[in-house]
Amino acid sequence: MSAVYSVDVRIAAPVNDTEVTDRVADAVRTLFPEADPEQRPGELAAEVHTMDGFSQLLHEYEILDTARSVFFDSLSGDRFAFDLKKQAAFEGRVNFAVGDPSELGDIHVEVIVREPDAESYIDYVAPPTEDGTPVDTE
Template identity: 30%
Template structure:
């Protein structure tokens, strides 16, 4: 990366349904985003951070060998300087990364927005092209 520090803004949000334990919802988020700054309300948990908030997600995408899928979703959902994707809340609770293009769970998934003037570079860092995986982009 030539020594240039990547910068981005990371925003996450997930609803807390009446049937859910707010502590477990918070744990789901912190399992994947331990460095995110959390704001809780009765109905949702929101978080904000920078590129460092994505480090655990980056490792998880690599370990689970789903970088190509993640890369495809990140590029497909890109609008200007922002991309949006979702993580399954139940999978996150057990420390697994299940990346989604759109919200599908009845409990509400974890919505993640990445905003950067250098979004392509951030995506390339988070989910780089891998030679031995099927290519998404």
């Protein structure tokens, strides 16, 4: 039996004058296939209630340990946040942004976990690994 998660995932991506809005929306949907970005002044925003598509990418690119580190570094109570490189997303890749934001701006993601708890949800999205292979924690 799998756990039921109640999460709100808020995604915001700046759209610069030199960028095509639809291309930025495609980049967001590449990382979060469930997203339907809406245009706001200077940005695209979306809210989804799952990170399953993103989790599949983390598994595919074998960056679960990196993701866990980023998620736990920002964990505060029931929420965590992270930034992703927009240029990498244009190319269909996941690249966590650290340090100064890129020239085009980064995709900002905030995750609020209502049920059961943020640590369990992180384990679901990016499970612990041993020698790079996900470990069954149940």
